[in-house]
Amino acid sequence: MAGKVIVLTSGKGGVGKTTSAAAIAAGLALRGHRTVVIDFDVGLRNLDLIMGCERRVVFDFINVINGDAKLNQALIKDKRNDNLYIFPTSQTRDKDALKRDGVERVLEELKDSFDYIVCDSPAGIEHGALTAMYFADSAIIVTNPEVSSVRDSDRIIGLLASKSRRAEFNMEPVGVHLLLARYSPERVRKGEMLTIEDVKEILSIPLLGVIPESESVLRASNTGTPVVFEEESPAGRAYHDAVARFLGEQRELRFLQPERRSFFRALFGRA
Amino acid sequence: MAAKTRLVTQPVRSGTQIYARGADLVVTAAVSPGAEIIADGNIHVYGALRGRALAGAGGDVDARIFCSRLEAELVSIAGRYLVSEQLPSEQQGFPVQIALVDERLTVTRN
Amino acid sequence: MRLLNLIFPERRTSAVIARERLKIVLAHERASREAPDFLPVLQKELLDVIGRYVEIRSDMIRVNLGRTGDTSLLEINVELDGAGVKPTKSGAAGDGRAATRIEPGAAAPWVKPS
Numbered sequence: 067m068a069g070k071v072i073v074l075t076s077g078k079g080g081v082g083k084t085t086s087a088a089a090i091a092a093g094l095a096l097r098g099h100r101t102v103v104i105d106f107d108v109g110l111r112n113l114d115l116i117m118g119c120e121r122r123v124v125f126d127f128i129n130v131i132n133g134d135a136k137l138n139q140a141l142i143k144d145k146r147n148d149n150l151y152i153f154p155t156s157q158t159r160d161k162d163a164l165k166r167d168g169v170e171r172v173l174e175e176l177k178d179s180f181d182y183i184v185c186d187s188p189a190g191i192e193h194g195a196l197t198a199m200y201f202a203d204s205a206i207i208v209t210n211p212e213v214s215s216v217r218d219s220d221r222i223i224g225l226l227a228s229k230s231r232r233a234e235f236n237m238e239p240v241g242v243h244l245l246l247a248r249y250s251p252e253r254v255r256k257g258e259m260l261t262i263e264d265v266k267e268i269l270s271i272p273l274l275g276v277i278p279e280s281e282s283v284l285r286a287s288n289t290g291t292p293v294v295f296e297e298e299s300p301a302g303r304a305y306h307d308a309v310a311r312f313l314g315e316q317r318e319l320r321f322l323q324p325e326r327r328s329f330f331r332a333l334f335g336r337a
Numbered sequence: 338m339a340a341k342t343r344l345v346t347q348p349v350r351s352g353t354q355i356y357a358r359g360a361d362l363v364v365t366a367a368v369s370p371g372a373e374i375i376a377d378g379n380i381h382v383y384g385a386l387r388g389r390a391l392a393g394a395g396g397d398v399d400a401r402i403f404c405s406r407l408e409a410e411l412v413s414i415a416g417r418y419l420v421s422e423q424l425p426s427e428q429q430g431f432p433v434q435i436a437l438v439d440e441r442l443t444v445t446r447n
Numbered sequence: 448m449r450l451l452n453l454i455f456p457e458r459r460t461s462a463v464i465a466r467e468r469l470k471i472v473l474a475h476e477r478a479s480r481e482a483p484d485f486l487p488v489l490q491k492e493l494l495d496v497i498g499r500y501v502e503i504r505s506d507m508i509r510v511n512l513g514r515t516g517d518t519s520l521l522e523i524n525v526e527l528d529g530a531g532v533k534p535t536k537s538g539a540a541g542d543g544r545a546a547t548r549i550e551p552g553a554a555a556p557w558v559k560p561s
Contacts, residue, residue: 268466
């Protein structure tokens with residue numbers, strides 16, 4: 067079965083695309099699927115840092131597109147899981163280097179050896195983001211419960227419906243899923259933050275998961291360990307749930323209640 | 338060895354690529370991670386080398402890399418390279434010179 | 448559906464305000480996404496038609512799609528005051544991004560493991 071292309075996109079920057087791409091790719095790999103995660107943010111690469119392989123980058127996506135290197139020279143195998151590979155991008159070029167036919171050729175080649183190809187899109191709606199979403203079979207729209215993010219996500223959903231390859235060739239539309247990140251139950255309780263229902267209703271796309279705001283996310287990027295590898299982290303577990311739902315399983319939403327103080331905190335340690 | 342030397346006095350920022358064609362390259366500031374400095378001749382960095390340095394880019398196997406502080410992502414001479422992880426850990430953070438000896442990159446303390 | 452709201456009106460927290468603003472803004476944006484592109488073409492065609500009867504320049508025609516509350520308004524303004532100058536085609540903007548990229552010598556011949 068040929069690999070499926072999943073794009074993590076949002077429009078708005080800083081909402082958690084790269085963190086989520088890393089976590090979801092790692093989550094899929096932990097479930098036994100051969101997964102590669104690709105950085106489409108040419109010139110502002112971050113995926114290698116979040117995945118912790120920044121010291122092993124030799125060749126990159128642009129090198130392979132231009133034919134200067136072969137795919138297997140650029141792919142970096144993750145040390146924590148044999149199913150997981152990282153495909154970093156160039157830091158010295160910019161998004162003009164992403165030629166659509168080159169990207170298509172590379173993705174087709176990846177489909178032969180991987181079950182899932184996770185594309186970490188840059189922010190915005192320009193060439194980089196449009197190229198990342200063009201070949202997607204599925205799209206995970208990373209959104210924060212905050213006005214600008216929701217508005218930008220709406221725009222991106224519109225673009226997926228009109229500017230993807232599936233749309234242009236009248237194929238079955240790209241499957242879109244909502245991933246609500248940086249959710250704070252406490253702020254929702256106080257009426258300071260949009261609720262899950264608010265965002266679901268406004269964007270009208272199926273909810274894949276809710277990732278709670280968590281200290282473990284900063285720790286994860288500091289150490290270069292995708293947050294799903296941290297057993298205790300609520301964010302990590304929420305990503306595991308999201309992966310499970312993506313694979314068709316039913317999971318109840320968790321971590322939606324404000325933390326109760328003292329007793330539970332003592333039992334479970336830091337969030 | 339190359340006839341001229343290209344001098345760079347400002348920090349080389351992430352994403353920047355500098356190529357000293359047919360010459361040596363001297364940088365008197367730091368080279369950030371994500372930056373790439375390339376020379377057909379030798380490379381001297383009087384600062385921290387945190388990016389990528391490629392000396393002898395045209396094939397000169399006698400080219401060398403000198404730096405005040407080794408923290409490089411990748412070093413290369415005449416096409417042979419070592420990534421950060423492969424550099425000897427006892428040399429990390431120190432002034433070193435890197436040369437190609439019998440097809441192998443050697444890192445020696447300055 | 449909102450019957451309960453009559454009995455227990457929702458407190459106007461900032462989240463509630465955010466939700467209302469978003470709904471309004473997105474309703475507008477989604478509608479305008481459907482057909483924003485016809486305006487420049489409409490403007491040009493009007494220029495052609497009106498130009499058959501009057502000496503008119505492209506800057507003397509303005510076409511606008513606006514909204515007040517729930518009503519959409521198509522506004523067409525035509526100025527007939529100007530001295531008779533030959534009609535000029537409203538120029539195509541063109542992408543105008545001349546990309547002058549100087550590639551640092553694609554040189555660094557890549558690479559063999561040490």
